[in-house]
Amino acid sequence: MAPDIDYLALAPEITLAVTAVVVLLLDLFLPRRQKYWTAIVAVLGVSFAALPLIALAVSDVGDRAMLGGSFVVDDFALVLKGLFVIAGYLVLLMSVGYVESDRYYQGEYYFLLLMSILGSMVLASSRDLITLFIAVELVSQPMYLLAGWRKGDLRSNEASLKYFLLGVLASALLLYGMSFVYGLTGELTFAGIAAEGAGKAGEPAFIMAILFIIAGFGFKVSAVPFHFWAPDTYEGAPTPVAAYLSVSSKAAGFVALLVVLYSAFPDASGVWGPAVWILAALSMTLANLTALRQTNIVRLLAYSSVAQAGFMLVPFAAAATTDAVGLGEAFAATVTYIVIYAFMNLGAFAVVIAGARKTGTGDIEGWGGLGSYAPALGALAAVFFFSLAGIPPLAGWIAKLVMFGAAMGAGSPWMIALAVIAAINAVIALVYYARVVKTIWMDPVPATAPEEEVRTASVAGSLGLAIGLSAAVVVVAGFFPSLVTFFSDATKVLAGG
Amino acid sequence: MTELVLFFIFGALALVGGLTVVAARNPVHSAMGLMLTLFSLAVFYVVQAAHFVAAVQVIVYAGAVMTLFLFVIMLIGVDKAENLSETIRLQRPLVVLVGLTVVVVGVFVAVGGRFAWITGVVGAGPEVNGTAEAIGDDLFTTWLLPFEATSLLLIIASAGALALAFFRPRRREGKEEGAP
Numbered sequence: 001m002a003p004d005i006d007y008l009a010l011a012p013e014i015t016l017a018v019t020a021v022v023v024l025l026l027d028l029f030l031p032r033r034q035k036y037w038t039a040i041v042a043v044l045g046v047s048f049a050a051l052p053l054i055a056l057a058v059s060d061v062g063d064r065a066m067l068g069g070s071f072v073v074d075d076f077a078l079v080l081k082g083l084f085v086i087a088g089y090l091v092l093l094m095s096v097g098y099v100e101s102d103r104y105y106q107g108e109y110y111f112l113l114l115m116s117i118l119g120s121m122v123l124a125s126s127r128d129l130i131t132l133f134i135a136v137e138l139v140s141q142p143m144y145l146l147a148g149w150r151k152g153d154l155r156s157n158e159a160s161l162k163y164f165l166l167g168v169l170a171s172a173l174l175l176y177g178m179s180f181v182y183g184l185t186g187e188l189t190f191a192g193i194a195a196e197g198a199g200k201a202g203e204p205a206f207i208m209a210i211l212f213i214i215a216g217f218g219f220k221v222s223a224v225p226f227h228f229w230a231p232d233t234y235e236g237a238p239t240p241v242a243a244y245l246s247v248s249s250k251a252a253g254f255v256a257l258l259v260v261l262y263s264a265f266p267d268a269s270g271v272w273g274p275a276v277w278i279l280a281a282l283s284m285t286l287a288n289l290t291a292l293r294q295t296n297i298v299r300l301l302a303y304s305s306v307a308q309a310g311f312m313l314v315p316f317a318a319a320a321t322t323d324a325v326g327l328g329e330a331f332a333a334t335v336t337y338i339v340i341y342a343f344m345n346l347g348a349f350a351v352v353i354a355g356a357r358k359t360g361t362g363d364i365e366g367w368g369g370l371g372s373y374a375p376a377l378g379a380l381a382a383v384f385f386f387s388l389a390g391i392p393p394l395a396g397w398i399a400k401l402v403m404f405g406a407a408m409g410a411g412s413p414w415m416i417a418l419a420v421i422a423a424i425n426a427v428i429a430l431v432y433y434a435r436v437v438k439t440i441w442m443d444p445v446p447a448t449a450p451e452e453e454v455r456t457a458s459v460a461g462s463l464g465l466a467i468g469l470s471a472a473v474v475v476v477a478g479f480f481p482s483l484v485t486f487f488s489d490a491t492k493v494l495a496g497g
Numbered sequence: 498m499t500e501l502v503l504f505f506i507f508g509a510l511a512l513v514g515g516l517t518v519v520a521a522r523n524p525v526h527s528a529m530g531l532m533l534t535l536f537s538l539a540v541f542y543v544v545q546a547a548h549f550v551a552a553v554q555v556i557v558y559a560g561a562v563m564t565l566f567l568f569v570i571m572l573i574g575v576d577k578a579e580n581l582s583e584t585i586r587l588q589r590p591l592v593v594l595v596g597l598t599v600v601v602v603g604v605f606v607a608v609g610g611r612f613a614w615i616t617g618v619v620g621a622g623p624e625v626n627g628t629a630e631a632i633g634d635d636l637f638t639t640w641l642l643p644f645e646a647t648s649l650l651l652i653i654a655s656a657g658a659l660a661l662a663f664f665r666p667r668r669r670e671g672k673e674e675g676a677p
Binding site: 002003005017020021024067068070071105108109111112115118119122130131134135137138141142145148149151 | 637638639640641642643646647649650652653654656657658659660661664
């Protein structure tokens with residue numbers, strides 16, 4: 001018997017897989033000076049992968065399910081796949097100049113990055129435990145390698161090893177939880193688990209399984225107390241890889257968490273709601289307080305991304321205490337936050353890459369006066385950092401608004417408490433985001449700054465394009481939030497809202 | 498009946514193998530003990546009619562993985578007079594404590610019949626066909642996508658490991674660097 005395969009539904013994944021293999025083969029045959037072709041092919045491949053996505057979005061077939069319901073292309077999957085393609089595209093653009101400037105293994109670099117993007121695409125469509133797990137591994141494994149891509153640098157070695165060891169531990173926890181779920185329900189598809197597990201929410205083994213799964217994904221989204229790898233890995237890894245880790249890899253973890261919790265354990269929200277409440281409160285508070293004391297810009301962004309993960313978890317906790325409509329609202333709130341966060345954080349990392357090139361340092365002190373000799377970059381840095389802080393009219397404000405809306409909409413005292421914690425943390429976060437902007441614009445140029453031509457050298461074209469695109473989204477979405485909420489509303493199909 | 502007899506024979510062999518791993522002075526003997534345990538487990542799988550798993554057990558674990566172990570042991574040339582002094586304090590009492598806990602819990606579960614959520618599912622599952630044909634059928638229809646994705650994981654591992662472990666000779670790099 002032949003498997004039922006809908007090739008159009010799989011087209012984005014197939015395009016990416018073929019591109020990745022072509023890049024790997026090209027790398028084999030190209031002479032060293034023409035290796036940049038691998039980058040061009042990779043960028044083109046990711047662009048082409050977007051075409052079938054558009055075709056799928058406009059087709060009126062509706063949801064496409066195949067392989068026994070394991071792989072589903074619905075509105076939720078399409079929106080998230082679109083996000084992963086765009087985020088992957090931006091990271092590729094950031095990588096071009098960066099990977100060329102140091103002696104990297106370009107072909108393998110792009111191959112691994114494409115594979116990770118492919119994994120996140122499969123993840124968005126996976127509706128059973130096995131496909132989900134393989135997809136999660138497909139996202140993470142290239143990242144374990146890429147984190148150590150600066151081979152001569154000890155911190156990069158440390159970054160790779162730390163991420164690998166903790167990531168493998170997380171995978172083990174995840175698998176352990178999944179094995180419990182399979183043992184208890186005898187089902188692998190999320191629909192089957194939801195049906196079989198309906199009456200089992202109180203069983204100790206079932207609760208344990210859910211907690212193990214949350215812990216496993218907690219590592220992937222770097223929520224406190226599973227965040228220890230994040231700052232060291234971000235600092236040591238090549239900066240575009242850190243950007244990918246903090247956006248696509250984190251978003252992939254959230255997508256997995258959304259799909260599993262909402263579609264496999266809808267009846268056990270009384271179990272995972274409180275667990276996520278604790279994760280959210282801890283992530284926001286601890287990460288923000290630690291971020292206050294950071295002197296390195298990448299470490300600051302690492303703690304900031306942990307704190308942002310906390311904000312994204314807030315609607316999850318709210319979902320536990322509300323009805324079906326509230327469930328859909330909470331779901332859409334998380335997706336909205338992820339989409340907006342992706343652009344503002346990618347932008348922030350792109351600015352950091354450009355700024356580090358100009359100032360020659362990753363220390364915030366050394367960035368003094370950046371605004372005086374690179375006003376455009378300084379202004380864009382202000383845009384991204386203030387957006388991360390949630391200052392209107394930038395897009396980060398909409399993300400925070402939707403998040404608070406979901407928390408207050410639930411109405412229970414616990415959720416109001418969490419909303420208060422989130423509000424306090426938004427203020428704390430403003431302090432360290434604003435400090436970076438203040439250094440850039442108000443502090444004098446430090447004596448250690450590199451000479452004039454380095455400081456005023458123009459930013460690489462592809463990097464500039466990445467910064468420009470992210471900035472455009474952050475500004476436009478801030479004025480027209482319906483651009484983002486249109487997509488996140490479409491994803492409610494999965495939560496049944 | 499055959500099942501019971503085979504269980505006792507190979508169960509005993511598996512235990513002997515396991516003890517050899519821990520007790521043998523020579524690491525090569527330890528590896529051999531591990532191999533004995535793995536083979537005995539393969540027999541269990543055959544008895545359970547999981548022929549494919551048994552074959553994989555022999556080929557992958559008893560074959561490939563054990564060869565790798567032996568390679569490592571012999572290449573690194575582990576010293577026969579290994580320093581066996583224990584650095585963790587209270588190691589032995591702790592081991593006894595943990596071991597006893599496991600035994601007590603095991604007996605509790607087996608005899609007491611508590612924790613129905615652990616044992617309750619046994620036998621209740623659907624009839625399983627463990628032949629290679631049945632597994633191939635499943636693998637290439639329902640699980641086609643994860644199967645293909647796993648092959649990508651293997652390429653990632655090999656390509657990435659090569660790129661990380663391989664350093665180009667310094668001299669050539671210097672020459673290339675001068676070029677624009």
